[in-house]
Amino acid sequence: MKKICCLLLIILIAFNLTGCWDSDELNELGIIMGIAIDKDTTSGKVIITSEIVNPSSLSKQSPSGKSTIEYVTTDGNTVTEAINATTKEFDRKNLLSHIKVFVISEEVARCGVNDIVDFIARSNDIRRFTSFVVAKGSSAREILGVNGGIDKIQANYMSSIIKEQITNLDVAAPNFFDFLKKMPGDRINPVAGVFGIVMKNNLPAEQKSNSIDKVDKLIGAAAFKKDKLVGFLDYSETRGYNFIIDDNHKGIYNIPSSKQDNKYLSIYMEKFRTKITPFYINAHISYNIDVKLEASIVQVSDASDVSNLKEFNDLNYTVSEYVEKDIKKTLSKIQKELKTDILGFGGCFYRKYPKEWKIIKNQWNDLFPTVNVSVKVKTKLKRTGLLLKPLDGVKENKIDFK
Amino acid sequence: MFNKFINYAKYSSNLKNIKSRSKNDMKYTVETYTIDKDINTNIANLKTVFGSSDDIVYREFTFGVNKEIKAILCFVDGLIDKALIDEYLMKSLMLNIHIDNYDPSLDEAQNMFSHIKNFVINTVELEEINNFDKGIGSILAGNSILFINGCNSILSISAKGGKTREVTQLEAEVSIRGPRVAFTEVLRVNTSLVRRIIKNPDLTFESLILGNKTHTDITIAFIKGIADLKVVAEVKRRLDNIHIDAILESGNIEQLIDDNPFSPFATVGNSEKPEKVASKLLEGRVAIFCNGTPFVLTVPYLLTESIQVLDDYSSRPISASIIRLIRCLAFFITISLPALFVAFASYHQEMVPTVFLVATAASREGVPFPVFLEAILTEFTFQLLRESGIRMPKAVGSAVAIVGTLVIGQAAVEANIVSAPMVIVVALSGVTSFIVPTLFDAVLVFRFILLVLSGLFGLFGIAIGLLFMLTHLCYLESFGTPFMSPFAPLNWYNLKDTIIRLSIRIGVGTDENTAKFESNYKSSSNNNEESSGDET
Numbered sequence: 001m002k003k004i005c006c007l008l009l010i011i012l013i014a015f016n017l018t019g020c021w022d023s024d025e026l027n028e029l030g031i032i033m034g035i036a037i038d039k040d041t042t043s044g045k046v047i048i049t050s051e052i053v054n055p056s057s058l059s060k061q062s063p064s065g066k067s068t069i070e071y072v073t074t075d076g077n078t079v080t081e082a083i084n085a086t087t088k089e090f091d092r093k094n095l096l097s098h099i100k101v102f103v104i105s106e107e108v109a110r111c112g113v114n115d116i117v118d119f120i121a122r123s124n125d126i127r128r129f130t131s132f133v134v135a136k137g138s139s140a141r142e143i144l145g146v147n148g149g150i151d152k153i154q155a156n157y158m159s160s161i162i163k164e165q166i167t168n169l170d171v172a173a174p175n176f177f178d179f180l181k182k183m184p185g186d187r188i189n190p191v192a193g194v195f196g197i198v199m200k201n202n203l204p205a206e207q208k209s210n211s212i213d214k215v216d217k218l219i220g221a222a223a224f225k226k227d228k229l230v231g232f233l234d235y236s237e238t239r240g241y242n243f244i245i246d247d248n249h250k251g252i253y254n255i256p257s258s259k260q261d262n263k264y265l266s267i268y269m270e271k272f273r274t275k276i277t278p279f280y281i282n283a284h285i286s287y288n289i290d291v292k293l294e295a296s297i298v299q300v301s302d303a304s305d306v307s308n309l310k311e312f313n314d315l316n317y318t319v320s321e322y323v324e325k326d327i328k329k330t331l332s333k334i335q336k337e338l339k340t341d342i343l344g345f346g347g348c349f350y351r352k353y354p355k356e357w358k359i360i361k362n363q364w365n366d367l368f369p370t371v372n373v374s375v376k377v378k379t380k381l382k383r384t385g386l387l388l389k390p391l392d393g394v395k396e397n398k399i400d401f402k
Numbered sequence: 403m404f405n406k407f408i409n410y411a412k413y414s415s416n417l418k419n420i421k422s423r424s425k426n427d428m429k430y431t432v433e434t435y436t437i438d439k440d441i442n443t444n445i446a447n448l449k450t451v452f453g454s455s456d457d458i459v460y461r462e463f464t465f466g467v468n469k470e471i472k473a474i475l476c477f478v479d480g481l482i483d484k485a486l487i488d489e490y491l492m493k494s495l496m497l498n499i500h501i502d503n504y505d506p507s508l509d510e511a512q513n514m515f516s517h518i519k520n521f522v523i524n525t526v527e528l529e530e531i532n533n534f535d536k537g538i539g540s541i542l543a544g545n546s547i548l549f550i551n552g553c554n555s556i557l558s559i560s561a562k563g564g565k566t567r568e569v570t571q572l573e574a575e576v577s578i579r580g581p582r583v584a585f586t587e588v589l590r591v592n593t594s595l596v597r598r599i600i601k602n603p604d605l606t607f608e609s610l611i612l613g614n615k616t617h618t619d620i621t622i623a624f625i626k627g628i629a630d631l632k633v634v635a636e637v638k639r640r641l642d643n644i645h646i647d648a649i650l651e652s653g654n655i656e657q658l659i660d661d662n663p664f665s666p667f668a669t670v671g672n673s674e675k676p677e678k679v680a681s682k683l684l685e686g687r688v689a690i691f692c693n694g695t696p697f698v699l700t701v702p703y704l705l706t707e708s709i710q711v712l713d714d715y716s717s718r719p720i721s722a723s724i725i726r727l728i729r730c731l732a733f734f735i736t737i738s739l740p741a742l743f744v745a746f747a748s749y750h751q752e753m754v755p756t757v758f759l760v761a762t763a764a765s766r767e768g769v770p771f772p773v774f775l776e777a778i779l780t781e782f783t784f785q786l787l788r789e790s791g792i793r794m795p796k797a798v799g800s801a802v803a804i805v806g807t808l809v810i811g812q813a814a815v816e817a818n819i820v821s822a823p824m825v826i827v828v829a830l831s832g833v834t835s836f837i838v839p840t841l842f843d844a845v846l847v848f849r850f851i852l853l854v855l856s857g858l859f860g861l862f863g864i865a866i867g868l869l870f871m872l873t874h875l876c877y878l879e880s881f882g883t884p885f886m887s888p889f890a891p892l893n894w895y896n897l898k899d900t901i902i903r904l905s906i907r908i909g910v911g912t913d914e915n916t917a918k919f920e921s922n923y924k925s926s927s928n929n930n931e932e933s934s935g936d937e938t
């Protein structure tokens with residue numbers, strides 16, 4: 001009995017020693033949802049804008065008059081220092097684990113994001129699947145300060161846009177983990193999503209005070225060389241990039257009509273598989289890109305009769321041609337202008353020729369812009385939708401099963 | 403396991419030596435009296451024993467052809483059926499029915515005694531008693547005692563009567579399908595209810611008396627050939643070792659024969675359903691009936707029994723399995739949900755989905771207590787309401803419900819003293835606790851243990867608490883059977899009726915016990931082959 005009492009006493013005392021040391025009450029925490037990172041050009045300090053949720057504004061019992069999100073801007077020599085300084089002017093302790101989005105300004109990205117990536121990757125709070133985007137045309141904090149959506153929390157608005165990017169072929173915004181994996185840059189270089197601000201005219205029914213509002217918009221993609229931003233891809237170039245490397249994306253692809261000017265056929269890309277094959281012959285490096293597309297017709301603006309098999313087959317070739325053109329345009333931009341291997345050509349080469357890779361590894365940066373790439377696209381249109389004939393041409397065309 | 407068994411036996415035999423007292427020597431009186439031939443001495447002795455109790459009736463009368471034999475009928479008022487005594491005892495004796503052909507040769511008195519016993523008194527239950535002390539016991543048990551002048555034996559006539567509760571509907575264990583009848587307080591009625599279900603000569607009832615002061619009737623029931631005789635012997639041994647003044651209900655016995663008196667998990671089961679007890683007997687368990695309680699104990703009792711309900715066996719196997727899984731889930735929810743909430747809200751904010759975290763944070767704005775204290779307070783309030791709801795008279799019960807829901811629930815949330823999610827969590831853990839009612843004791847204890855641990859250490863504490871519970875469950879034994887079986891030790895075949903229930907067709911006639919039972923059954927009675935539940 002005495003022993004048991006002693007044991008209980010020891011356990012109780014132990015509780016006093018260690019208990020609750022890392023416990024945080026929810027109403028003492030500031031849940032940071034998004035962080036914008038800018039640079040002060042004069043002093044060279046990092047400016048951090050934290051977007052913090054104000055839960056009481058969402059509370060049903062006692063909704064306070066304040067807005068749902070509060071922005072706190074702090075500066076410091078490093079990102080960590082600046083984030084830590086938040087509590088100097090804000091009454092809640094930082095909770096980093098729910099950060100949805102990091103917005104990096106263009107200047108910061110051009111100077112290199114190594115320190116930021118290190119901070120995020122080293123932290124055991126921040127999720128690796130958070131979004132990592134670059135601000136184009138405006139500062140990062142301006143991007144973070146625009147909410148054009150329904151969600152009251154701005155970062156949710158941005159992260160929802162990023163989540164739905166796969167419904168568009170011409171944007172690419174990989175998550176932070178993807179960026180982190182590619183950042184060493186020896187076999188592949190990273191790409192980040194790009195946000196810009198566009199103006200939107202409000203309509204009276206929206207009952208908004210301003211006639212013009214700002215909204216955030218995904219614009220193409222940002223190409224990095226190691227940790228430094230080297231340039232932006234526009235929409236069509238990003239589409240080519242997606243065809244080569246990212247098969248998650250689906251979406252509408254337009255091809256100009258051969259029959260009428262300013263008319264288009266819309267194809268919905270359902271699936272594509274891309275195979276990059278390197279060849280190393282006589283110390284000469286070349287690549288084959290084979291793209292296999294599966295798509296369906298969703299809109300025919302001209303008088304094409306897609307139920308005509310010949311026309312249908314021709315359409316397959318036309319789609320392939322245009323996709324090929326897109327990819328080639330992207331390749332020339334990446335090879336000639338950006339000169340960064342964001343397509344993973346180095347990795348493909350390494351997987352096929354690991355011994356040879358050791359030799360060319362150090363010159364890869366110089367070799368990459370010079371390699372020859374041949375593109376082959378094979379399209380398989382699967383569906384024509386519920387309509388077979390063009391609506392205005394039903395009577396003129398007969399069904400031809402040739 | 404067996405070593406432990408032996409150790410326990412040694413331990414309790416030592417205990418027995420210390421207070422060596424056999425059940426047969428149980429005395430009703432301090433002094434020893436003998437039955438005297440002189441009836442007046444007997445009356446005097448009786449009156450000294452019973453003192454001034456006025457519910458004891460002494461009826462003095464004379465009978466015989468010439469009204470020469472003096473006799474006394476003694477009984478406890480209210481325990482006997484007076485109409486029966488009047489009709490079959492007093493009438494027979496006083497009207498000299500069959501007494502006139504008595505032959506007064508040989509020893510007059512003894513002959514008279516056996517004549518009356520054999521020819522005059524026409525009741526079914528009649529016993530000759532030679533021991534005065536036994537006679538006292540017989541009176542207290544509700545029999546009528548007849549002293550005849552000149553005889554040193556007495557007759558105990560069983561004509562029990564008086565008011566007891568009728569056999570009524572189930573109250574504690576309500577079932578949708580299946581029989582509605584529940585046990586009552588009368589031991590004989592209870593045993594008969596079981597006998598009606600299991601019409602088999604192997605069903606054995608063995609009686610004993612417990613309680614030095616209350617002399618409560620206890621009956622052990624088991625089915626020969628199915629029940630493990632070691633368990634039966636162990637039950638008897640443990641019952642024999644009970645030295646206590648009062649056994650008021652079966653709950654008292656439960657604690658005295660429990661393997662682990664300090665464990666929050668009961669290793670003795672109880673039921674008020676004759677059907678359930680019968681099914682447990684057929685599974686080879688031993689039942690303990692206690693006079694004065696409508697709850698019959700069954701041993702050994704395993705953890706899986708707490709999620710088994712008779713209704714499972716009358717519903718389809720798939721739905722029964724789903725419901726059992728829900729019960730398992732309910733058990734874990736009820737012990738761990740408040741603890742999990744506290745852990746997530748105060749330690750692991752990163753593990754909660756953002757939307758949920760923001761919503762929780764929104765509802766917690768302005769709440770003055772830390773989440774752990776809030777949980778303890780809300781849980782404590784819930785327990786207060788539950789306890790008062792049970793103890794209150796039914797008429798006031800609804801008032802408690804109103805106070806509970808409106809005042810404590812709504813008003814506290816509106817006044818921002820507790821947060822709404824906390825009320826939901828505690829209410830959910832309260833509701834789920836009623837799904838596994840047999841584990842209620844354990845649930846109550848472990849819910850608070852886990853709550854404190856999670857308040858101190860977060861999920862780590864919950865893991866420690868659950869591990870502790872699991873270890874404890876694996877350590878427990880009920881009458882030599884591991885409490886966690888058939889999970890630990892694992893028995894694949896017996897898993898068929900645990901957290902899932904397979905079809906009843908699986909295993910019919912293949913299980914060793916069933917086969918044994920069926921062979922016994924066929925040899926003993928061929929007519930009663932039909933299933934046992936028909937008539938009840």
